[in-house]
Every structure is written in C-alpha cells, then in structure tokens.
Amino acid sequence: MTRIRVDxxxxxxxxxxxxxxxxxxxxxxxxxxxxxxGLTPVGSxxxxxxxxxxxxxxxxxxxxxxxxxxxxxxxxxxxxxxxQARKECLEFLLKNHPLDCPICDKAGECDxxxxxxxxxxxxxxxxxxxxxxxxxxxxxxVIVLDxxxxxxxxxxxxxxxxxxxxxxxxxxxxxxxxxxxxxxxxPLTGNYQGNIADLxxxxxxxxxxxxxxxxVWNLRxxxxxxxxxxxxxxxxxxxxxxxxxxxFRPRENALVNRWWMCDTGRFAFHPVNRTxxxxxxxxxxxxxxxxxxxxxxxxxxxxxxxxxxGALLLASPFLTLEEGRALxxxxxxxxxxxxxxxxxxxxxxxxxxxxxxxxxxxxGLTELGFAPLPPEEALARLGGAAAAILAGDRIAELVGLxxxxxxxxxxxxxxxxxxxxxxxxxxALVGLPTHVERAGTWTNVDGHRGPxxxxxxxxxxxxxxxxxxxAVPRNAAASRSAT
Amino acid sequence: MKTFPxxxxxxxxxxxxxALDVYRGRGGYAALEKVLKTxxxxxxxxxxxxxxxxxxxxxxGFPTGLKWSFMPDPAKDPRPRYLxxxxxxxxxxxxxDRVLMERDPHGLLEGALIAAYAIRAxxxxxxxxxxxxxxxxxxxxxxxxxxxxxxxxxxxxGTDFSxxxxxxxxxxxxxxxxxxxxxxxxxxxxxHPRPKPPFPAGSGLWASPTTVNxxxxxxxVPFIVNRGEAWFRSMGTPxxxxxxxxxxxxxxxxxxVYELPFxxxxxxxLEEVAGGVWKKRRLKAWFPGGSSTGLLPASAIDVxxxxxxxxxxxxxxxxAAMIILDEESCVVRASHVIARFYDHESCGQCSQCxxxxxxxxxxxxxxxxxxxxxxxxxxxESLARGMAPGKTICALSDAAAIPTLAVIKHFRAEIxxxxxxxxxxxxDAATAGATAPAGVLEKGAVLR
Numbered sequence: 007m008t009r010i011r012v013d014x015x016x017x018x019x020x021x022x023x024x025x026x027x028x029x030x031x032x033x034x035x036x037x038x039x040x041x042x043x044g045l046t047p048v049g050s051x052x053x054x055x056x057x058x059x060x061x062x063x064x065x066x067x068x069x070x071x072x073x074x075x076x077x078x079x080x081x082x083x084x085x086x087x088x089x090q091a092r093k094e095c096l097e098f099l100l101k102n103h104p105l106d107c108p109i110c111d112k113a114g115e116c117d118x119x120x121x122x123x124x125x126x127x128x129x130x131x132x133x134x135x136x137x138x139x140x141x142x143x144x145x146x147x148v149i150v151l152d153x154x155x156x157x158x159x160x161x162x163x164x165x166x167x168x169x170x171x172x173x174x175x176x177x178x179x180x181x182x183x184x185x186x187x188x189x190x191x192x193p194l195t196g197n198y199q200g201n202i203a204d205l206x207x208x209x210x211x212x213x214x215x216x217x218x219x220x221x222v223w224n225l226r227x228x229x230x231x232x233x234x235x236x237x238x239x240x241x242x243x244x245x246x247x248x249x250x251x252x253x254f255r256p257r258e259n260a261l262v263n264r265w266w267m268c269d270t271g272r273f274a275f276h277p278v279n280r281t282x283x284x285x286x287x288x289x290x291x292x293x294x295x296x297x298x299x300x301x302x303x304x305x306x307x308x309x310x311x312x313x314x315x316g317a318l319l320l321a322s323p324f325l326t327l328e329e330g331r332a333l334x335x336x337x338x339x340x341x342x343x344x345x346x347x348x349x350x351x352x353x354x355x356x357x358x359x360x361x362x363x364x365x366x367x368x369x370g371l372t373e374l375g376f377a378p379l380p381p382e383e384a385l386a387r388l389g390g391a392a393a394a395i396l397a398g399d400r401i402a403e404l405v406g407l408x409x410x411x412x413x414x415x416x417x418x419x420x421x422x423x424x425x426x427x428x429x430x431x432x433x434a435l436v437g438l439p440t441h442v443e444r445a446g447t448w449t450n451v452d453g454h455r456g457p458x459x460x461x462x463x464x465x466x467x468x469x470x471x472x473x474x475x476x477a478v479p480r481n482a483a484a485s486r487s488a489t
Numbered sequence: 490m491k492t493f494p495x496x497x498x499x500x501x502x503x504x505x506x507x508a509l510d511v512y513r514g515r516g517g518y519a520a521l522e523k524v525l526k527t528x529x530x531x532x533x534x535x536x537x538x539x540x541x542x543x544x545x546x547x548x549x550g551f552p553t554g555l556k557w558s559f560m561p562d563p564a565k566d567p568r569p570r571y572l573x574x575x576x577x578x579x580x581x582x583x584x585x586d587r588v589l590m591e592r593d594p595h596g597l598l599e600g601a602l603i604a605a606y607a608i609r610a611x612x613x614x615x616x617x618x619x620x621x622x623x624x625x626x627x628x629x630x631x632x633x634x635x636x637x638x639x640x641x642x643x644x645x646x647g648t649d650f651s652x653x654x655x656x657x658x659x660x661x662x663x664x665x666x667x668x669x670x671x672x673x674x675x676x677x678x679x680x681h682p683r684p685k686p687p688f689p690a691g692s693g694l695w696a697s698p699t700t701v702n703x704x705x706x707x708x709x710v711p712f713i714v715n716r717g718e719a720w721f722r723s724m725g726t727p728x729x730x731x732x733x734x735x736x737x738x739x740x741x742x743x744x745x746v747y748e749l750p751f752x753x754x755x756x757x758x759l760e761e762v763a764g765g766v767w768k769k770r771r772l773k774a775w776f777p778g779g780s781s782t783g784l785l786p787a788s789a790i791d792v793x794x795x796x797x798x799x800x801x802x803x804x805x806x807x808x809a810a811m812i813i814l815d816e817e818s819c820v821v822r823a824s825h826v827i828a829r830f831y832d833h834e835s836c837g838q839c840s841q842c843x844x845x846x847x848x849x850x851x852x853x854x855x856x857x858x859x860x861x862x863x864x865x866x867x868x869x870e871s872l873a874r875g876m877a878p879g880k881t882i883c884a885l886s887d888a889a890a891i892p893t894l895a896v897i898k899h900f901r902a903e904i905x906x907x908x909x910x911x912x913x914x915x916x917d918a919a920t921a922g923a924t925a926p927a928g929v930l931e932k933g934a935v936l937r
Contacts (some may be wrong), residue, residue, distance in 0.1 A: 049684040049882060050838035072684045094875035131868050134851040158837060175681070181835035182660070182847035205767070440658035 010136050014082040017056050019075040026070035029083060035123040036083055037092060039099075040159040043072035044265045045168055047141045048072075051100070051159050053121065055091040078215035081411070089125060090219050096126040102137040102182070103208075104154045112209030114222040118157065119156070139185065147202055148191030148269060149211050153185050154212035156190055162186060162202040166344060167301070169266060170198045170358055186210070197356060200488045202270045204255060204265075213253075215273055220252045229257055231456030233272040233324060233399075233441050235354070236363040238450030239271055243442050243461040246485025249459070251275040259391055261454050277400065279441070284426050284437035286467035294433055295428055301477065303420070303434040307395065308479040310418040311340055314393035320384055320405070321346040322398020323365030325471065326458065330367070330374045332472035333397060339480075342395075346371045347367075348378035361451050363431040364404075370449030385409040388431075393418035397471055399440060402427045422471055437470055439464035494724070496712050496750040497705070497732055501592035507627050508816040509634040512595040518640055520711035521599050524606055527596075529714075534607040536680045538710065541718035542730035546585075546806045547575055547703030550729070550796045559690035560608045560698050568697040570610040572688075573675065574601055576617045576704045577625065577659050577666035581780035581830055582810035585734035586704035588746045590617070590624035591716045593708070594631035599656060600623060600707035600903045602641065605652045608700050612653045616671050617661040629656050663834035668701040670836065677908070682883035683892050699741065705734055725751030729795035733809050740770065740815035751795040758794060759813065774899065778807020781829045781888030783895025784820070804895065819915035820900045821907050825853035831889035842886035845876040849893055857916075861908030869896050869904075 007018040010025075012034055019028030024047055029036045039051035044205035049072035058073060059065035059080040066089060070250045082088060099118065107113040136191055160175060163186065164172045174194050176189040188194060218295060225244040232239040232254065240259035246252050254275055256267035287303035290297040311317055317343040321333055337344045355362025365371075372378065379387070384405050394417060396402065402410055402423050413419070413431035420434045421427055428433055443464040447455050464470075492523045500506040509816060512518070524534060539554025560570065575596065578586040590597060598851035601613045617625045632654045635641040641654045657675055659665050665674040669683035672694050692701025709731060713721050735758060738744045742764030749758060755777065766772050772787040775796065778909060782805040785792070792802040801807045814823060828850035837843040847873060852865050870893075877890035897904065907913055 019873060048838070050840075052839050052881060056882070069684075091875075091880065094871075094880075095840050098840045098848075098875065102845045102849055130847065131864065132861050133855070133865075134848065157840070158843065160838075166567060177837065179837075180664075181837045182843050184837035441776065 008075045008079075010075050010077070010079040010081060021075055023075070024071050025056070025058070025068075025073040025075050025081065028075055029070060029081075030159035031055075034083060036070050037119060037125070038071060039157060040161060042161050042205060042265075042333055045161060045164045045205075048160060048164070051095070051099075051157065053092055053095045055095070056088045064337060084295070092105075092125050093127060094120070096122055097131070099124070099157050100130065101132055102154070103133075103157070104136060104152075105316055107157070107359055110155065110207070110209040111134065111217060111219075111222075112155075113211045116209060118205035119407065122484075133441045137182070144193070144211075144214075145188060145194065145211075146199060148214060149194060149203060150214055150217065152210050152212070156206050156395045157208055158184050158185055158186070161205040161207070163212055165198075165202055166196075167485065169201070170196055170356075172196060175202075178300065181381070183205045187250050196272060197354065197360060198266065198358065199267050200282060201256070201270045206253075208214070216253055220246050225252060226461065228459050228461035229368070230254075230271055230442065230458045230461065231260075231450075232267060232274070232276075233366045233458075234268075234271040234274050234360075234364065235357050235367050236361045236365055236450050236451040237453070238261065238366050238456045239267040239359060240456055241271070243459075245442070246303060247303050249462040251278050259454075261458075262450060262456070263311055263359055266359060268354075268356075268358070270354055270360060278442045281424060283428055283468075284423055284435055286437050286465075286469070288435045290433050295432065296432075300436060300467070303436050305480045306434050310393045310420065311342075314418060317342060317393035317395060318387050318391040318393050320343055320388075320401065321371065322396075322401040322423075323347055323349070323371065324441060325366055325367060326365065326373060326396070326448060327345050327370045327374065328442075329398070329471045330371050330376065334374055334376075334476050336475045344376045345379040345384075346376040346400060349404055350380065363451065366450070367448040369451055369453060370447070370455075373449065379407055381409070388413055388417065388419075391417060393419050395422070397422040399424050399438060422474065436474060437465065437468040438474075439468055443468075444470045469476045492755075493732070493748070495732060496716075496744075497734060498588070498593075498748045500596050501588055505557075507594050508633065509595060509631065509638060512593070516715075518599050519631040520714040521602050521640065522716055525646050532610055533602065533653045534714070537718050538607070540726070540767045541721040543706065543709055543721065544711060544729060545795065546705035546709075546733060546808065548781075548805075550578070550806055551707075553702065554705055556690070556702070556831055557604070557608050557700060558725070559677045559688070560700060563609050563689070566698060568610070569695075570608060570699050571694045571697060571699045571748060572601060572605045572608060572610040572613045572669070572673060573694060573699055573701045574613060574615040574704060574707055575668060575671055575701055576615050576621070576628075577815045578618055578621070578672060578704070578808075578892065579663040579834075580668045580808055582736065582738055582776060583810045584736045584738070585746050585808065587621055587624055588734070589625050589708050591705055594624075594627045595635070596708050596711065597628070597634055597704055598631055598641065600710035601654065602645070602652055603710050604702060604707055606650055608698075610700070611651065614653060614655045614657055614675055614694070615818055616657050616659060616675060618666070618667065619661040621813065623855045624660050625656065632656060632887075636670065637805055640797060649844070662836075663777045663830075664883075664885060670883065671701065672699065679836075681838050682885075684882050687754040688740055694734055700891070707892055709937075726793075726795045726797075728797050729806075735794070735796075735811060737807045737813065739775075739811075739813035739815045740818065741765070742767050749794070752798075754790075755792055755794050755811070756790045756910045758811065759790065761844055762810075763795055763813075766813060766815050769783060769814070770817065772813065772816060772849065773822060774814045774823075775806050775814045776812040776892075777780050777802075777809070779810040780812065780830065781805075781861065781891060783891045784806040784812075784823075784899065785895070786899045798837040803898075805891070817915060819857070820896050820903055821853060821857045821911055821913065822915070824896045825850065825857050828853050828889060829890050831885060835885055835889075836883075842881050842889070845872055845886060846889045848872055856904060859907075859910075859912040861911070865908060866897060866901060866904055871909065873897075877932050903908055 090476040240257040243255040287299040560923035665680035670680040674680040832846040873890035873893040
C-alpha cells in the first residue's frame, strides 16, 4: 500500500490502481465519465482533473484516472483550480448536449446531470445551434442509441473489447463529428449488450425494454441475486410503485460478476411480473381446484403422508438454503428422501458468466443433502408413486406441464408453486412467493453465498415455504382432531 | 537575394540526387560507413549528437541526443526497439520535409540508419503523410536501392548491424503526426493519441521502446557524424544550433523553402530572403512556425528566428513555417480558417478539444459573417484558456487555443470592430475595390 494525502487526509492507496480508485475507495468523490473500474482507463473525458503535487515539482492539474499513485503524493480534489477545470470541462460536454432531461430515461441517475448540479454553471454561453444527430438509432434488440446525448466516453466501446472480448462498437468519424457506431450499422449481438446501458454515464444508450417505462426516482431498489443460472450474479431488483419489477441490474461483486450480468438474467423479470398467481391455497373439489384455507391444504398433505409413507419429495432448484433446511427437517421427520429437480444445461453457457445451469442454488441444495433428479426421471418416479410433494418456485414448469398432465388422477399430489396449475393429478396447490418476494440465500457454483430479498410483498395470504412447512400438522390424526 | 552557407539542401539541389548512385557520388552513406566500420560505439554517436545541440525540427525543439538517451539499456530490456520517423508533415504552412523526401530520400535513410544504430533499433518505420505520393514513391525506390546495395536489411555493409526500413503511408489525418497517434496508426488502429506517461522510449510501438524523430531532424544526423559537433555548433545560436528549413508562405513575393541559420531576424528572412510582402503591400501579421504558433503583429518582425527569441516574443518557433499576412487580410477570417482546420482534425477523444475546436470555429465564422455577439471575444478567450495548456491528452487542443489567444491579444480591436459593424470590413472593402477602413489598419505598426 502507498501512503498518499488527499484533501488533507492520509489514505492508503493500491499502487497498482490509478489515483481515482484510491479516492473512490476512501469515499472521496472524483467525477468521472470515461473512467470505469472495470475498464482500461483512457483519460479522455478530462473531468477527473485534480491538483497533484509530487516531490519538489509545483502542483499541477492531472487526470486522476491516469495518474499513478506515488508515496507522499499530495492531492487536492476540492481546490479552486481543479473545480475550475471541471467546470470548464462540463461546459464543453454540455455544448452540444440536447438537455432533454425531462424525457430522458437516464435522468435521476445521470452522471452528466449529477456532476453538472455539483460543479457546472447554471447558464449556457453558446449562441450556436446544437448538433443534430440521430435521436433513436437501434443497435439491435436490446439497445437504442441517442447520438445527441452521447459524450463519447467510449466506455461501451471498451466494454465489448475487454469484457466479452468481442469488439462490436467503435467511435466512427473524427472530432466533433464522432459518433458511436457498429460496423456497417450491423445490430449488436451476444448476451451482454445490456451492460452498456448501465455503463453509459448519460442517456445515450438505453434499454429498449426500459424505454419510457419509469422515472428512476420512482423505483424501489433491493439488493438480490440473479435466478437465471448457478453463477448467481449479484443484482439489484428495481420495483415500481405498483409492484412491477422494471429492471434487474448488476450489483458490483468482485468475487462473482464484478460489474456485469448477462441479458438472459437482466431481462428475466417477465416470470416475476406474471399476474396469474397461484391462490394462497386450492383443493380439488367437484369443479376442479377450488379456493380453500391454507391450513386445509396442509392438513390434506399430512393425511396423504400418513397414508402413503415414502412419498416422493421433489424441491425446486430455486429454494433458498433456509427453505432447503426447513424442507430437509420436514423430510427427515417423515422419513422422506429429499430430491431437487435438476434440469439439463440450457445451452446458454459462455466463458464470461452464464454457467448454462438453470439451478441458482444447485450447490447449496446439494451440500444440504438433496439429490438431483432430472425432469424425465422425476416424471417416471411420479408415474410410479402413490403420493408426492412438489415444492418451490416454478417447480411445475420445470418438471414439465405436459408430463404432469399425463399423470394418473389417483396420484396424491400436493404442489407448492408460485403459479396456477390445473392438471388432474393435483389434489392441492399452495401458493408461494417468487424470489423477489422473499428473503433467503443461494450458494452459487463457486460456493459464494448470495442473498435474495423481498423487493415487494407477496400476494395477500401467500406465505414462504419454510413457514408453510412449519404449519403442516405433525400427523394426520392430530390434524383431524384439530379441525 | 541574401545567401547563407547550406548543407541540408545541397543534395536536394543536385539534379537526380534521389538516385543512389548520384547520392553516393556526392559522398552519401559515408557517415553510415564511418559509424559502422570504425566502428563508433552507439553511446558515442548519441554523445556526439547531444554535444552538437541538435534540437528536434518537428515543432517542440526537444534536444535530439537527450531524447535518444531515454531509450532503456538493451542489456536490461530485451524488448525489440524501434525508430519511427515522423514524415506526416501536415501543419498548415509547413512544407519543408516534403522537399527533403522528394529530392534527397537517401539523406533521410542514411540519417535514420545512423539513428537506429545509436538507439540500437532493429527496424525503422517511416510514416509518410498520405497526400505525399511522390515522397512515398521516392522513399520506396530509395529503400529498394539501399536494400539491394546492402545499406539496409541484414548485416549492413558486412557489419553486425541489421536494420529493416519500412515505409507506411498515412490516410490523411493530421492527428497521426502527433507521435503517439502516429504509433497507434502504425499499429493499425485509429490515430488516437495515447496519454503520457508512458512515454515512447518506455512503451511506444507495440509497447516497446521507441524513438520518434522528425524528417529534418534525422537529415541533420549524417552531417553531424561527418563534420563533427563543433562544426554544427558553429552555425546558429548557442541554444539553437545548425541550420533550419524555413518554409515561408502567404503574402510574400518569393514563397518557398529556404535553408537558414538560426538567429536570423525575421525581418531579414521576409525582406532579404523571400523578397518582402507581395504587391508592395505592408505587413500586418505573421505566424512564425505554422498555424498552431500564435501569430505576431508586424511590430514583432525584428525578432530573431530561434527557439528562445520567438518564445520571448510570445509565440513558438514550431516548424519555422512562416505565414505572412498582408495589410488587406482579415485576421478573423484567417482565425476561422485555422479554427476550422483544427475542428476538422481533432481526434475527438478529449472533451475540451472535440467541443472546443468546433466552438472556436463556429464563433469565428459568425463574427466574420457579421453575426458576432457582444460576448464573443470574452467567450473565445475563456474557451481557449479552458482548452490549454496541458489540459488534454495531446497538444492539438493547444494548437487551436494558442492562435486564438494570440489573435485576441494582438487584434482584439479588429475582432470587436467586426462585431460592432456586423460585417467584415475587409470583405466589404474588397468587393467595393477600396482599401480597408483606416480605423482598423492603424492599429499596430506595419512594415513597409
């Protein structure tokens, strides 16, 4: 560690990282556009100018993102000279900026807006017409580019070069005519396009899926973990007032996903936004599954287990460690063998993040003692079983709705799932919260634990699986005498 | 016309000297042979060049021998080493290297080989401006001849020194004449200048130790080797030794490239060498070293042409490309032409340069076209101060800011007159066939 002095404070700096990183890790805010900790610094936006004094040399302005730290260096980030340099820089950046914040999706989380509020000037001096460029240029299925808002920081260009290592974007043309472009206007490809919308410090690159959907200050944000594969990228779930999930965004995690996530995970909010949810409980009656009190459904489960020892217990790979433990306890008390459904790899694996394994908690459930069961085998066992419990998010869909539909009605089957299911074999269906409605922990493929948390409440009356299991009567007789 | 002892242009003046036999017939490649066969150790070549006081002719005037000595010790650094010759001469006004490359290509090759030997580079890359087609053709022919005569390539002249010569044709971007932009371009990338540090000697071409020298600088090297550092120091001034090529253009009687000793008065160059301001007009302003050096008023014409004197006068020696503006020229229009050039050629990386060069150009255009605003001069001044010095990755931003500040310093009244009149007084004068209003021309002394 190198000892340096910033704004009168002694701080420890990593000698392998530029000065700006030392400032940021010590809570000293230095504005930046082209700099991003996950990308090679290029020092082009010039907004991070600070006053640096080294040895006997007089203090000079330097861009913090390209200045190596040196023992005894004295830095002033708040002085008049650096403030003036940043103010000038902002004026240049705003010269051709359309200032369409009122209709810009980035407003509220825009670095240009924020730093201008901090250090910019309140009025523009330009008498020139602003640059007229393409306002909505499609860069493929995921991203739309507003060339007028772009400040040419080139983070997006470097992202494709350095992270997925498949260059796709470039700065085309020169000087004030520069624009971000793909080769021959081809659409962007790959599973990591969405990251450039997060990286973009202004509203130039926006997600088509988020375009005009929400003002960011209306989004409630909750730290969570991606459910799409066993990598378990750290995420933020962003929910609008009505409870609709509008975004999953990557959350920095040096051990798992750094600053990135794949588009598969990023856009996986459609399942959690389904409005057709399983009722708190439903029991098969004359007219099919009919609403019933949760306790009744749980009693029915207890009855089945009393009559049919050795029922098949199949958990969803989405269960948290906490739910897994509760289910394991439940199974041991009733001498049931614990299994979890293990779908085949989905072919989305890549060298960067996606593992191709759609089980976010495979490692956690395996370590708890659950045995993996592929869907075909699960269906075969269900076909031969007298009674079975399916438990966890999307379990019916993962086993296969068609296969479940072919099961004999004689099978005593209780399903805990988030979504409705009406196949003849189901005797009771108990609703569950999705992974954005409950708290818990998943263990990723490398053994790192990631939290999921409740970004919104579950539908009324729906309880988490571990709470439901605690409420299942210890034995059938007890349950009958209680009711 | 006043004449001076010359050496740089001697070969260039000899008909056919671009061919190897004529060049050798004049004693060409003797310096290379002397260095390789004596042999003179590389460190001694560097010491000789250092002692000669040779300063770079590409604009910055950095001491050449000192630059060479920045190359790391090859015993401690096993990376390949390169010499890049900057032949991307693109500064408006500058046209000196072209003369050397077209007429004396072997002079460049000989100098480059000696320089490569001194810094122990195994390859030389000559980056030629894209529009310089004849320079390219002549250099390629010269390289082919040199290779065939074992003056380049493996085991040159039977010694252990091997060095390949490569020619690269630019694609027309001014910014590729900036040394790190040049290296990016040579590597096949966009000519985006690199932040420094690292400097080229530490990490240049393909992240290896590299020295970048200008054509004219390299051309001086064989003469220093042949005739010695003391001879070289006998010309010019103590701080700016030798002769330099002065490309004088604009409103002069005899524009052209002249070889002159440092320290000559600019007035002498203009009047004695270039025949004075054309059409018997009076001098209004002049750029000492190309469009990026701040213009000076006629009153400064007695300044001496060497690095320190020009600096003391408030401008820069640059590439010694004097641009002469006569009494009928409009400095606002000239400033717009220059600002437009830098707007066109900015690479666009740095915010200040990308937006600032465009902004300067827009303001000068408006003023010239009669749409000036009261706050324009103040805006120009503060923009230029926001763009320089040293606020950006490379000096292109400075190159646009410096002439802007200079024109405000020396001709503020003329700019303000444009704004007040809502028109260019010179343009109207030209169309009316009359001279410009006296009110403008009486500002500042003029030369007859």
